[in-house]
Amino acid sequence: KQEVTQIPAALSVPEGENLVLNCSFTDSAIYNLQWFRQDPGKGLTSLLLIQSSQREQTSGRLNASLDKSSGRSTLYIAASQPGDSATYLCAVKRKVGGGADGLTFGKGTHLIIQP
Amino acid sequence: EPEVTQTPSHQVTQMGQEVILRCVPISNHLYFYWYRQILGQKVEFLVSFYNNEISEKSEIFDDQFSVERPDGSNFTLKIRSTKLEDSAMYFCASSGNTEAFFGQGTRLTVV
Numbered sequence: 001k002q003e004v005t006q007i008p009a010a011l012s013v014p015e016g017e018n019l020v021l022n023c024s025f026t027d028s029a030i031y032n033l034q035w036f037r038q039d040p041g042k043g044l045t046s047l048l049l050i051q052s053s054q055r056e057q058t059s060g061r062l063n064a065s066l067d068k069s070s071g072r073s074t075l076y077i078a079a080s081q082p083g084d085s086a087t088y089l090c091a092v093k094r095k096v097g098g099g100a101d102g103l104t105f106g107k108g109t110h111l112i113i114q115p
Numbered sequence: 116e117p118e119v120t121q122t123p124s125h126q127v128t129q130m131g132q133e134v135i136l137r138c139v140p141i142s143n144h145l146y147f148y149w150y151r152q153i154l155g156q157k158v159e160f161l162v163s164f165y166n167n168e169i170s171e172k173s174e175i176f177d178d179q180f181s182v183e184r185p186d187g188s189n190f191t192l193k194i195r196s197t198k199l200e201d202s203a204m205y206f207c208a209s210s211g212n213t214e215a216f217f218g219q220g221t222r223l224t225v226v
Contacts, residue, residue, distance in 0.1 A: 032213060034214065034215060036217070041222075042219060042220070043206060043217050043218055043219035043220050044158070044206065044208075044217040045217075046214055046215065046216060046217070049213055049214045051213070089158065091158070100146055100163050100165045100170035100171055101163065101170075101171055102148055102150070102160030102161075102162075102163050102171060102173070103150075103158075103160060103215060104160065105157050105158040105159070106157065107156075107157050108157075
């Protein structure tokens with residue numbers, strides 16, 4: 001059974017710092033990996049999707065990497081801003097069912113950027 | 116920009132009552148999902164739906180739950196006889212072959 005772990009559980013840093021959020025998963029046979037942002041009491045906003053054949057994806061100040069063989073992904077946030085404060089979730093989709101399979105989520109990293 | 120829409124945003128129901136949560140997925144997507152998030156816990160997969168039938172379901176999705184796509188646009192989750200432990204945020208999601216997009220959720224409170 002796939003398990004997804006995110007470290008750290010919480011992080012508080014001053015504005016302007018670069019930071020790295022970590023995600024690990026136990027079964028490397030994944031279809032893709034997706035990073036989401038969740039604001040309190042709100043839905044999930046997709047940030048980046050990495051296909052199993054890819055090593056990284058970039059969107060603005062965000063960069064996500066994937067090392068499938070070691071079961072790890074990182075989300076790098078450059079020049080953090082107070083508006084980046086949220087919970088960041090990592091989720092993997094297993095390979096077998098492809099598009100039809102559900103995502104397995106980690107518990108998330110609760111990020112606070114201090115102004 | 117296309118988005119997944121869920122209604123209602125909040126629902127309070129008495130234990131034992133039936134509830135129907137509604138979703139309008141993104142129009143050209145093929146796969147539809149329901150997830151739930153109990154307060155303070157992980158987002159958990161419930162069920163996926165493709166080609167007008169259930170593709171996969173988790174152990175949480177027991178006989179109390181059902182899904183339906185009654186027309187070309189709506190996707191519903193029905194809980195037949197709600198229990199206190201069904202209180203959670205329920206998210207609908209849809210995808211093409213890759214990226215999943217989530218709705219804003221329905222907060223269900225069972226009293």
